[in-house]
Structures are given as C-alpha cells and as structure tokens.
Amino acid sequence: MTEPAPAVSSFDEWTPLHEAVVGRAEHYTAHHVDASWLLxxxxxxxxALTGETAAQNLLPVRxxxxxxxNEDIAGLVDALASCGVRVHRPAAPGKDIDIRSPHWEARATPPLNVRDQTIVFGDTIVETAPHVRARIFENDLLKPIFYRYYGAGAKWVSMPRPALxxxxLDDSYFRRQGIDVSRATDAEMALSIDGLGLEMIFDGAQCMRLGRDVLVNxxxxxxxxxxxxLRETFPQLRFHRLNGIADNHIDSVVVPLRPGLMLLRSPEYLTYLPKAMHSWEVVYAPETDDGNFPDYSDLGFVIPIGSRYMDINVLSVDENTVIVNSLYPELITLLERRRFTVIPVRHRHRRLFGGGFHCFTLDTVRSGGCEDYLD
Structure with a gap:
C-alpha cells in the first residue's frame, strides 16, 4: 500500500526542502516539431532552423x-535523498504516445520538466496552461501524486485548458523586437476555432516564489x-509583473537563493525586478566554456533547444545548500566562495532536452511560510 503523503506546503525557493517530485524521461525519443514548439x-x-527542419514532424533523439x-536524473534523485528529501516520481509512459485533439496532432512529451506544467502556492497545487501542444496531457502522469496530496488535504486547481x-499563440514578444518568426508560424498545421483568438497560455516556470510575493513573467x-x-484566484498573494524579462520561463534568468541574495544572468535583468529587490545582493552567473557542453556534431543534426544559460537553473535544498550541475565548475567555485554548500550533480544534455535541476523538480513541501520578504 502506498504511504500517504503529507499535505502540500511550499511558498518559496530556498527554505528547507522536504518533498519534491522529480521528472522522468523514458520515451523521450523525439522532439515533435510544430508551430507551438518552434515558437x-x-x-x-x-x-539551426531551416525550411526542411520546420517541415519535419519529428526530430529523433538517440x-x-x-x-x-536518465543516468543523470538518477544522480539528482540520489542527491536529494542524501539530503533527507522525500522524492516522488511521475508514472512512466509505457511507450511512445501520439496524441491528438480535434485541431492538431503531436507526439507526447514525457514528464521530465515537471516545473513547467505545475506550480505550488502554499497548500495549493496549480496546473497551468501549456504552451506546447505535445505537453498538454503530460500532467496525467503526475495525477497519482496529486491525488495522494489531495487526499492529505491539499487544494488542487487548474487554469482553463487551452485548445492551442x-x-x-501570441508572437508579439518577438514582433516587438523586430524578430521575424515566420519560419515557425509557417509550419502551423493546426486548425482554427472560429472566434477563439488568443488564449490563456502559461507555464509554472514563468513564476518565481518569494513567500507572499511572486514574480511573474x-x-x-x-x-x-x-x-x-492568478490574481483573481490567489488574492492573498502579491503578483509582480515582470515585463517580458524572457519569452517564457525565468528560472534560467533569476533565481533567489535566500532572502536578500539572488543569482542573476547579467546586470541588465535587474531593472525588470521589483524595486525592493534592487537592494539585494547579486551573484552574477559566470561565463562558462563551450567545452562544458556536449558536442553533437558526430550524431548528425541535433537542435540545442535550451540556452547556454541553462546551468543557472539550480535547486536550493535550503538557504545554504544548492544543487548545481557538476559541468558548471565556474558557478560551483563562485557559490563556494559565498560559503554555500554545493552539491555537484552531473547533467550532460541540458541543452538538448531543455531543462535544469529547477525544471526537473516540483518542490511540494518546504519549511517556509507566507512571509513578507520584499517589505
């Protein structure tokens, strides 16, 4: 019999972590290339995008x-367990799964980056509204975990499911910058719905939680x-609008490490943040050597979907302990100089699969409460 989980309670990114979901990658055998994925x-x-690439349905992954x-994810699970964190895993897809709606078809993505489709605010699990069609049923594989938490007293809500x-999809972020995204939009094969227009579409990784305050890209x-x-559903929280700090996720741009100290990609991003954070100490992400990333040239055509800054995507176990990719030694050295205990865990293919340790995890139980860190 499965041991019941305690109630959900997670308000921030840094207080002692007690429970977390860690994603899995079985059957991540291809990227499904459609307009939603390309955008x-x-x-x-x-x-790396060509007309030929954009016309393909699937880009295979060896x-x-x-x-x-999966070896590297197992290392993350072991590291969390060694810190006393109770780890939950989604159900594994038993095969490659093709999905369809009345309007489109896609190859389903396994539940690897579990931070993206869910966010926890205190005692509430929030399922968000996916950007990428291939991911729309991904959270079905997390439902066994969510039901256990619900049985233990957690609240559970969902944003309206987008038809996609x-x-x-709104491409105005790119158009405002004069970027031509026609190579992506020209790949659109989905059918339209008369009168629908732009939908509510949003990932949990567009938020960063600081107790009562939440940064929202x-x-x-x-x-x-x-x-x-979010504002209508959680009136007790203060949501701070970040005006396009990135096109979507922000956990490879700004990562609060503890109250008053954050990891930031570069100084230009400080102006996007609430004024109360301008007085925080900042650790700026050090440059890394391209040799720290795998060379896929001998494997044929491989698209790096994640940015070079993916390794900023660290996971705090507590205010003094951080899990960092062992392949980013420059950041490990910098954090150790700031007297952090760094737990190095290897993650080789972060650019190919588009996720780091913060992406791979959904922290469901932390010690912190609904504190005011920005007052």
Missing part, C-alpha cells in the same frame, strides 16, 4: 542520449490572461 524554443532553435539523461488551435497577451487569473 516556444525560437530563441534557441532559430540559428537512445544513448536518453539513457545518459491555430491563432491561439508576462511577455504577451497569453501571459496577461494568466496573470489576471
């Missing part, structure tokens, strides 16, 4: 790389609708 990863895939990814039909109208929903 979501456009900053990173555009340099079994060797998936096996190595033609015309649902809003880069387009899809996100604006979600921010309105």
């Amino acid at each position: 979501f990863f456009f900053d990173n895939v555009a340099p 079994d060797q790389l998936v096996d190595e990814l 039909a033609r015309g649902s 809003v880069a387009n109208h899809n996100h604006e609708l979600a921010l309105r929903w």
Whole structure:
C-alpha cells in the first residue's frame, strides 16, 4: 500500500526542502516539431532552423542520449535523498504516445520538466496552461501524486485548458523586437476555432516564489490572461509583473537563493525586478566554456533547444545548500566562495532536452511560510 503523503506546503525557493517530485524521461525519443514548439524554443532553435527542419514532424533523439539523461536524473534523485528529501516520481509512459485533439496532432512529451506544467502556492497545487501542444496531457502522469496530496488535504486547481488551435499563440514578444518568426508560424498545421483568438497560455516556470510575493513573467497577451487569473484566484498573494524579462520561463534568468541574495544572468535583468529587490545582493552567473557542453556534431543534426544559460537553473535544498550541475565548475567555485554548500550533480544534455535541476523538480513541501520578504 502506498504511504500517504503529507499535505502540500511550499511558498518559496530556498527554505528547507522536504518533498519534491522529480521528472522522468523514458520515451523521450523525439522532439515533435510544430508551430507551438518552434515558437516556444525560437530563441534557441532559430540559428539551426531551416525550411526542411520546420517541415519535419519529428526530430529523433538517440537512445544513448536518453539513457545518459536518465543516468543523470538518477544522480539528482540520489542527491536529494542524501539530503533527507522525500522524492516522488511521475508514472512512466509505457511507450511512445501520439496524441491528438480535434485541431492538431503531436507526439507526447514525457514528464521530465515537471516545473513547467505545475506550480505550488502554499497548500495549493496549480496546473497551468501549456504552451506546447505535445505537453498538454503530460500532467496525467503526475495525477497519482496529486491525488495522494489531495487526499492529505491539499487544494488542487487548474487554469482553463487551452485548445492551442491555430491563432491561439501570441508572437508579439518577438514582433516587438523586430524578430521575424515566420519560419515557425509557417509550419502551423493546426486548425482554427472560429472566434477563439488568443488564449490563456502559461507555464509554472514563468513564476518565481518569494513567500507572499511572486514574480511573474508576462511577455504577451497569453501571459496577461494568466496573470489576471492568478490574481483573481490567489488574492492573498502579491503578483509582480515582470515585463517580458524572457519569452517564457525565468528560472534560467533569476533565481533567489535566500532572502536578500539572488543569482542573476547579467546586470541588465535587474531593472525588470521589483524595486525592493534592487537592494539585494547579486551573484552574477559566470561565463562558462563551450567545452562544458556536449558536442553533437558526430550524431548528425541535433537542435540545442535550451540556452547556454541553462546551468543557472539550480535547486536550493535550503538557504545554504544548492544543487548545481557538476559541468558548471565556474558557478560551483563562485557559490563556494559565498560559503554555500554545493552539491555537484552531473547533467550532460541540458541543452538538448531543455531543462535544469529547477525544471526537473516540483518542490511540494518546504519549511517556509507566507512571509513578507520584499517589505
């Protein structure tokens, strides 16, 4: 009989971590290339994108790389367990799964980056509204965990499920910068829904939690609708709108390490943050050597969907302990100089699968409460 989970309680990114969900990558055998995927990863895939690539349905991922990814995830699970963290795992997809709606078809993505489709606010599990069609049923594999938490007293709500039909996605973030995304939008094969227009579309990784305060990245109208929903659903929290600090996720841009100290990609991002955070100490991400990333040239055509800054995506076990990719020694050295205990865990293929340790985890129980850290 499965041991019941305690109630959910997680308000921030740094107080002692007691329970977390860690994703899994079985059957991550391909990237499904459609307009939703291309727009979501456009900053990173555009340099490698060709008309031929955009016309493909699937970009295959070699079994060797998936096996190595699973080895590295196992290392993360072991590291968390060694810190006394109770780890939950999603159910594994038993095969490659093709999904369809009345408006589109896709190859389903396994539940690897569990931070993306869910966010926890205190005692409430919030399922968000996916950007990428291939991910729309991903949380079904987390439902056994969510039901155990619900049985233990957690609240559980969901944003309205987007249809993700033609015309649902807003590309204004790119258009405002004069970036031509026609190579992505020209790949659109989905059907439209008369009168639908832009939908509420939003990932949990667009938020960063600081007790009562939550940073929310809003880069387009899809996100604006979600921010309105969050404010209406959680009036007890203060949501701070970050005006397009990135096109979507922010956990490789700004990562609070503890009250008054944050890891930031570069100084230019400070102006996006609430004024109360301008007085915080900042650890700026050090440059890393390209040799720290795998060379896929001998594997044929491989698109790096994640950015070079993926390793900023660290996970705090507590205010003094951080899990960092062992392949980012420059950051390990910098944090150790700041007297952090760094737990190095290897993660080789972060650019290929588009996730770091913060992405791979959903922290469901931390010690912290609904504190005012920005007053």
